[in-house]
Amino acid sequence: MENKEKESKDQLPMRSLLILYSYHHHNTEKIAKVFARVLDAEIKWPNEINPEELQEYDLIGFGSGIYSAKHDQSLLEFADGLLEVHNKKAFLFSTAGITGKSKAAKDHATLMEKLESKGYMIVDEFQCKGFNTNSFLRLFGGINKGRPNVDDLKNAENFAWKVKKNTIAQD
Ligand SMILES: Cc1cc2nc3c(=O)[nH]c(=O)nc-3n(C[C@H](O)[C@H](O)[C@H](O)COP(=O)(O)O)c2cc1C
Numbered sequence: 001m002e003n004k005e006k007e008s009k010d011q012l013p014m015r016s017l018l019i020l021y022s023y024h025h026h027n028t029e030k031i032a033k034v035f036a037r038v039l040d041a042e043i044k045w046p047n048e049i050n051p052e053e054l055q056e057y058d059l060i061g062f063g064s065g066i067y068s069a070k071h072d073q074s075l076l077e078f079a080d081g082l083l084e085v086h087n088k089k090a091f092l093f094s095t096a097g098i099t100g101k102s103k104a105a106k107d108h109a110t111l112m113e114k115l116e117s118k119g120y121m122i123v124d125e126f127q128c129k130g131f132n133t134n135s136f137l138r139l140f141g142g143i144n145k146g147r148p149n150v151d152d153l154k155n156a157e158n159f160a161w162k163v164k165k166n167t168i169a170q171d
Pocket residue numbers: 021022023024025026027028029064065066067068069070095096097098099129130131132133134
C-alpha cells in the first residue's frame with residue numbers, strides 16, 4: 001500500500017516529537033528527517049525544549065550519533081531532567097561507526113535506562129551506520145562514506161511506519 005494511502009486510512013490523531021542531537025556529519029539528522037516526515041513530527045534539539053512540553057506528545061523519539069558508546073551527553077542530561085510519566089511511548093535511534101544488533105542494544109543502554117527510570121516505555125530502536133571521520137579515521141578518509149545511504153533511509157522510513165502503526169494499534 002502506498003504511504004499516502006496508509007496515512008489517510010490511519011487518520012492519526014497522535015502527536016509525535018523527535019529530540020535530536022547530531023553534529024559530526026549530520027548523519028542522525030538525515031534519519032530524523034525521514035522519521036519526521038512519516039510521523040508528522042517536530043524535531044527539537046535538547047536545548048530547544050523544556051521537559052514539561054513533552055506532556056503534549058504521545059510518541060517521542062530520542063536520537064543522536066553514538067559518541068564513546070553512548071548517545072550524546074546533551075540527550076542523556078535531558079533525560080535526567082525529565083518528569084516522571086506513566087508508560088509514555090518512546091523510541092531510540094542513532095547512527096554509529098560500527099553497528100549490529102547487540103552493538104545497538106549496548107549503545108542505547110544508557111539512554112534507555114534513564115528513560116525507563118522516568119516511566120517511558122521504549123517501543124522500538126533504530127540504528128544504522130554513519131560516516132565517521134573521528135580521530136585517526138580521518139587520516140584515511142573515514143569509514144562508512146555515504147552512509148546513511150538510500151537503503152538506510154528506506155529502512156528508516158519503514159521503521160517509522162511500523163512504530164506509527166503499532167502505536168496507533170495499542171491506543
Ligand atoms: C567523538 C566521536 C566519538 C565516537 N564514538 C563512537 C563509538 O563509540 N562507537 C561508534 O560506533 N561510533 C562512534 N563514533 C562515530 C559516530 O557515531 C558516527 O559517525 C555517527 O554517525 C555520527 O552521527 P552525527 O553525524 O549525527 O553526529 C564517534 C564519532 C565521534 C565524532
